[in-house]
Amino acid sequence: MSALANPFSQAPATWTLPSRGKVAMAGLIVAESAIFTIFVVAYLFYNGKSLTGPTPREVLETPIFYTICLFSSSLTIHLATKSLARDRVGAFLGLWLLTIALGGLFLYGTAQEWHRLIYEHGLTISTNLFGTTYYSLVGLHGFHVAVGLIMLLIVAVFTLGGRVGVKQSGRIEVLSMYWHFVDAVWVVVFTVVYVLGR
Amino acid sequence: MSTDAITFPGAQIDDKPWVDRLHGWLTTVDHKRLGILYILFALFFLVVAGLEAIIIRIQLMYPHNNFVSPQVFNRMFTMHGTTMIFFVAMPILFGFANYLVPLMIGARDMAFPRLNAFSFWLTALGGLLLYFSFLGGSGLYGAGNAPDVGWWAYAPLTARAFSAGHSSDYWTLALLVSGFGSIGTAINIIATILCMRCPGMKLSRMPLLAWLNLVMAGMVLIAVTPLSAAQIMLLVDRYLGGHFFDAQAGGSAVLWMHFFWIFGHPEVYILIIPCFAFMSEIIPVFSRKPIFGYPVMVGATVCIGFVSMSVWAHHMFTIGMNSYANSFFTITTMAVGVPTGIKIFNWLGTMWGGQIQFKIPMLFCIGFLFQFLIAGLTGIMLAAAPFDWQLGNSYFVVAHFHYVIVGGILFALFAAFYYWYPKMTGRMLSERLGKWHFWLFVIGFHLTFDLMHIPGLLGMPRRIYTYEPGRGWDTLNLLITIGAFIQVIAILVFVANLIISYFNGDKAGNDPWDAWTLEWSISSPPPAYNFASLPVVESRRPLWDQKHPEDPDSRYE
Numbered sequence: 001m002s003a004l005a006n007p008f009s010q011a012p013a014t015w016t017l018p019s020r021g022k023v024a025m026a027g028l029i030v031a032e033s034a035i036f037t038i039f040v041v042a043y044l045f046y047n048g049k050s051l052t053g054p055t056p057r058e059v060l061e062t063p064i065f066y067t068i069c070l071f072s073s074s075l076t077i078h079l080a081t082k083s084l085a086r087d088r089v090g091a092f093l094g095l096w097l098l099t100i101a102l103g104g105l106f107l108y109g110t111a112q113e114w115h116r117l118i119y120e121h122g123l124t125i126s127t128n129l130f131g132t133t134y135y136s137l138v139g140l141h142g143f144h145v146a147v148g149l150i151m152l153l154i155v156a157v158f159t160l161g162g163r164v165g166v167k168q169s170g171r172i173e174v175l176s177m178y179w180h181f182v183d184a185v186w187v188v189v190f191t192v193v194y195v196l197g198r
Numbered sequence: 199m200s201t202d203a204i205t206f207p208g209a210q211i212d213d214k215p216w217v218d219r220l221h222g223w224l225t226t227v228d229h230k231r232l233g234i235l236y237i238l239f240a241l242f243f244l245v246v247a248g249l250e251a252i253i254i255r256i257q258l259m260y261p262h263n264n265f266v267s268p269q270v271f272n273r274m275f276t277m278h279g280t281t282m283i284f285f286v287a288m289p290i291l292f293g294f295a296n297y298l299v300p301l302m303i304g305a306r307d308m309a310f311p312r313l314n315a316f317s318f319w320l321t322a323l324g325g326l327l328l329y330f331s332f333l334g335g336s337g338l339y340g341a342g343n344a345p346d347v348g349w350w351a352y353a354p355l356t357a358r359a360f361s362a363g364h365s366s367d368y369w370t371l372a373l374l375v376s377g378f379g380s381i382g383t384a385i386n387i388i389a390t391i392l393c394m395r396c397p398g399m400k401l402s403r404m405p406l407l408a409w410l411n412l413v414m415a416g417m418v419l420i421a422v423t424p425l426s427a428a429q430i431m432l433l434v435d436r437y438l439g440g441h442f443f444d445a446q447a448g449g450s451a452v453l454w455m456h457f458f459w460i461f462g463h464p465e466v467y468i469l470i471i472p473c474f475a476f477m478s479e480i481i482p483v484f485s486r487k488p489i490f491g492y493p494v495m496v497g498a499t500v501c502i503g504f505v506s507m508s509v510w511a512h513h514m515f516t517i518g519m520n521s522y523a524n525s526f527f528t529i530t531t532m533a534v535g536v537p538t539g540i541k542i543f544n545w546l547g548t549m550w551g552g553q554i555q556f557k558i559p560m561l562f563c564i565g566f567l568f569q570f571l572i573a574g575l576t577g578i579m580l581a582a583a584p585f586d587w588q589l590g591n592s593y594f595v596v597a598h599f600h601y602v603i604v605g606g607i608l609f610a611l612f613a614a615f616y617y618w619y620p621k622m623t624g625r626m627l628s629e630r631l632g633k634w635h636f637w638l639f640v641i642g643f644h645l646t647f648d649l650m651h652i653p654g655l656l657g658m659p660r661r662i663y664t665y666e667p668g669r670g671w672d673t674l675n676l677l678i679t680i681g682a683f684i685q686v687i688a689i690l691v692f693v694a695n696l697i698i699s700y701f702n703g704d705k706a707g708n709d710p711w712d713a714w715t716l717e718w719s720i721s722s723p724p725p726a727y728n729f730a731s732l733p734v735v736e737s738r739r740p741l742w743d744q745k746h747p748e749d750p751d752s753r754y755e
Contacts, residue, residue, distance in 0.1 A: 012398050012734070020309040020393035027385040031419040038427035038457060042442060051448045126439030129448050136434055136442075 021174040029181045032144070036185055039140055040192055043133040047197050050128035059121045062194045066109030067186065070145075073102035074183040077176045085173075087166040093159050099179070100156060103149050110142050134193065141189050144182050151175055227311035228726055229296050232318050234622060236293025239322060240286045245689075246329075247281035250274045252686060255679040261667035271663035272346035277328070279349030280369065283465065284376050285325040287607060291472040292321075292383050294614055295411045297622065299387060301717035301724060302405045304396025304733045309389035317382035324376030331368035345369035348661065350458050351432075353443035353451040358436055367436060374429040377422050384418035387411055396716075398735040403755070405715045405738070406489060409496050410475035413503045414468055420507065421464035428457035452517060459510035466602065467506040471499060473610030474541055477563055480617050481545050483713045484560035485552030488739060488751070491544045498537035498544075505534040515583045516590035524583040531581035535574055542571060557711075558632035562613035565640055569605030573598065576651070591661075594654025600647050612639070612692070619696070620710050624722040625703030631695040638688035645681030649674050714739035 047056070080095035114135075117123045125135040155175065158164050164172070214222075223231060253274050257265045266274065296314065300307055308314045331344050345365045347355040356366045391412045395404070432454075434440035441447035443454045482489045489495065511519065511527045519527075545567060554560065576598040580586050589595065612635070619627050653671045665671055709718040716733055717724070719741055737743055737751035 015397040017393045017395060020389040023392050024310065024385050024389040027388050027415075027419055028381075030416075031381050031385070031423045034420050034423035035427045035430075038424045038460075039431075042431065042453065045450070045453060046442075046448070049448045125434065126441070129441050132434065132440040132442055132449075136431065136440070140430075 019170060019174075021171060022177065025174045025177045029177065032181065032185075036140065036188070039133075039137045040188060043137050043192055043197065046129045046133050050130045052128050054121050054123050054127075054130070056130055056134070056193070056198050059117055059123060060194060060198060061113070063109050063113060066106045067190055069102045069109070070106040070183055070186055073099045073106070074180055076102065077179050081169065081173050081176045084164070084166060084169040089159070089165060092164075093156070096152065096156055096159065100149060100152050103145055103152065103179075107142060107145055107149070110138065110145075137189060138193065141182070141185055144185070148179050148182050152179070225315075227307075227315045229300050229308045229311065229314060230622075230724060230726075230728075232314050233293045233295075233297030235318055236289045236296060236321070239318075239325065240290035240293060241693075243281050243285040243325060244290075245693075247278050247286055248686065248689065250278040250281070252682060254278065255682040257663060258665075258675050259679040260676070261665050261672055263664055266663075268663040269343075269346065272348075272661075273344040275661055276345045276348055276369075280328065280345065280373070281325075282603070283349065283469075284373060285321070285328065287469045287603070288376070288380060289318075289321050290611060291414075291469060292317075292380070294476075294611075294618070295387055295414075295472060296383070298618065298717060299390055299408055299411055300394065301621075301720075301728060302715050303391060303394065303399050303408050304716050304729060304735065305390060305394035306728045306732075308386050309394055310386050313382050314386050317379040317386065320379030320382065321376045324372040324374075324379065327368050327375060328372035331365050334364060334368065350455075350462065352458075353449075353454040354445060356432060356436070357444060367433075370429045370432050370436075374426055374433075377426040377429070380418055380422050381426075384415040384422075387415040388419075391415075396729075396732045396735065402493075403735060403738050406478035406492065406495055407472075407475040407715075410471050410478065410499050413499045414471045414475075417464050417468050417471070417503050417506070421461050421468060424457055425461035428454065428461070431457075452514075455514050455517065456511070459513045463510040463513060464506050466599075467502055469607050470602065471502065473566070473607050474499065476610045476614040476617070477541075477545055477566060479715065480559050480613050481548050481563050483617075483711050484555045484557055484563070485549045486555070487548055487552040488714075489544070490547030490550075492738065494540060495544055498540045501537040502534060505530060505537070509534055512581055512583075512586070515586040528581055528583050532578060535578055535581075538574060542567065557616075558627070558629060558636060559613045559617040559711075561633075561636045562609050562616065565636070566606060566609040566613065569601060569609060569643075573601035573606055576601065589654060591659055592654040593658045593660055594651050596660045597647050597650035597654055600650070604643060604647065612636075615692075615696075617711070618717075619699070620706030621717055621722045621724070623700055623703075624706050625699050626706050626710060627695050627699045627703060631691055631698070635688050635691045635695060638684055638691060642681045642684030642686075642688055645684060646678050647681075649678050649681070653678075709741070714742045716740055719744075 076095045076099045080092050080099060083089075083091040083095060123131050123134075125131050152175070155164065155172065223235065226232060226235075253266060254271065257263050257271055257274075259265075296308065299305075328345075343363075343365060345351075345368065347361060347366055347369065351366070351369060354360055356370075391404070391408050401409075431440070431442040435442050435444060435449075441449045443449050443451055445451055478489055478495060509527060509531045511523060512531045515524060515527070545563075576594070580589065580595065580598060616627050616632055619625070653674050656670050658665065658669075658671050665675075706722045708721055710722075711718070716729075716735070719733065720729060733740065735743075737755050739751045743750035743752055
């Protein structure tokens with residue numbers, strides 16, 4: 001060991017630093033926001049510039065019910081993490097499974113909408129600019145919902161195996177940050193695609 | 199406390215057979231080893247992309263030269279640009295950040311060691327994908343080879359109709375994959391700096407290198423992701439029949455330009471800010487003075503980070519924007535020069551009145567200051583939209599950005615190599631070879647890139663594979679190529695220095711430069727665990743405090 005074995009004395013009385021999990025998730029959310037911004041810009045830029053139909057006005061229907069499902073899941077996951085922080089694992093598991101169900105319902109809604117658009121209206125990703133931008137933007141969001149659901153399911157399996165307790169609540173909070181972000185992105189996507197875009 | 203008796207797993211790894219050592223390097227999650235892997239990876243591609251540059255220069259040496267075909271010429275400048283930015287500059291700077299940031303903030307590793315390894319191997323996979331295109335780029339079509347669409351890959355060159363085969367796909371995937379690696383590393387750097395600092399290391403006491411890398415990592419999150427998004431769109435176009443950049447279906451080629459340059463211009467600052475960080479650590483040590491204007495340096499860096507996000511369309515003056523856009527981007531581009539100028543004055547202020555030691559790292563720093571200033575001045579010239587209409591896409595632009603990247607970034611990197619090589623290997627780089635390297639490189643650099651402005655002013659466009667004799671470009675191009683060869687010799691001297699000094703260099707000891715930041719408080723190379731006991735700091739120069747207990751910095755801060 002060098003001559004500087006313990007050269008630094010006088011540690012400050014309190015030394016607290018932010019949680020690295022939360023900081024990293026915040027960083028990921030910033031990065032993802034930039035990706036979504038580019039896709040939203042592309043959607044708005046190309047809105048109404050398709051050379052052929054179908055147009056958004058003709059074929060899109062506002063998915064109110066499924067949107068409510070996704071937004072409610074933000075509330076349930078918030079309550080779930082709070083329950084876990086208070087060491088109420090049973091309540092946590094119930095709310096967690098409810099979150100998964102609501103997220104799954106939302107994805108089912110997207111699948112139904114896509115099925116209708118493809119088979120009834122013949123709109124695919126290569127039909128026109130609307131198809132390209134619509135499926136890319138909504139698909140990118142759906143992909144994030146799906147990734148989130150897989151992670152939520154992994155936590156659910158571990159909880160059923162009795163491995164999730166109050167000790168893990170910090171990590172669960174990091175995951176819930178991601179889920180809140182996915183919901184917040186839907187606010188933007190919903191506004192752009194179903195409100196402004198028509 | 200005695201740490202000698204404690205044996206750490208992996209501490210004796212050098213005694214093992216080479217297969218085990220190789221396995222140790224391939225599976226490592228140690229930030230120092232990953233940093234060195236990043237640097238070696240980048241040095242390999244520096245040689246590859248340098249050879250591509252030499253091929254370009256040989257072709258342009260004489261008018262009507264037939265050294266390579268026009269098709270090969272296109273591939274060479276595309277691969278040269280793409281490789282130099284994504285697989286040399288980015289990874290080498292990430293390598294230094296990886297190696298230095300935890301040591302300088304008194305941490306034992308990055309916040310997420312396995313994410314760190316994952317990010318490195320993603321970048322490595324990206325480099326492999328890009329160069330695999332030489333073999334696999336033809337695909338079933340028998341057309342195309344390496345990517346030949348230019349490093350910015352403007353639409354519609356990348357459309358299926360104009361880029362058959364898979365060369366553009368390899369280009370896209372390589373950038374997408376390495377982009378994800380960059381995002382992972384950026385998140386890691388941010389989490390490390392914010393969450394892993396040793397006790398007492400407040401943000402206001404952090405070494406400037408850590409501060410500037412924090413800003414750089416934040417910019418990576420916002421600026422590299424638009425490129426990833428654009429690459430996803432390009433993949434949708436090429437594989438799913440989308441129309442994002444397909445003008446025949448109403449798509450816009452200009453939108454790709456915007457998306458690319460929203461990434462492309464902040465990228466320049468992502469590369470230069472870590473170089474500012476090297477300057478801010480090295481110049482004070484060799485001027486024997488603390489950095490001049492620490493808070494202003496931090497403020498100026500954050501300011502550059504913000505302003506550089508709103509200057510991208512100065513790359514697009516020649517496509518024809520309206521006068522409001524032209525004015526806006528001219529003004530913002532000139533504005534970003536202000537905080538950059540503040541930094542140059544701060545470094546000069548640090549040197550002013552100091553006892554300057556002209557060691558090799560300091561020589562490269564001084565070269566950087568001169569050359570970066572000139573690069574900034576030609577940048578201000580090109581920021582004026584009417585001037586840019588005249589000289590856009592000419593060799594003047596090529597000279598300008600090589601002045602930034604070679605004269606600025608590469609010189610700063612050389613300074614960093616000479617300064618931190620002793621810490622990484624335990625051996626000093628040879629001063630004699632270092633002087634040869636420096637002077638040869640300065641001469642070669644100025645011969646090449648000073649002269650390169652002139653054919654640009656005389657109207658020589660970039661990316662032409664040959665030219666007519668008698669336009670006044672002939673002698674200049676010959677001299678430019680000779681300068682390039684002098685730079686090659688200098689690089690060979692540098693590589694020889696790296697290798698010879700590794701085996702025969704003088705022992706460095708803990709602190710060969712009498713420096714002030716925490717990495718010099720531990721042995722060279724540092725042990726796997728970095729700090730046996732976590733340091734506690736009370737000022738910006740913890741080692742100064744320790745060497746001068748009668749007059750510590752903490753008394754004045």
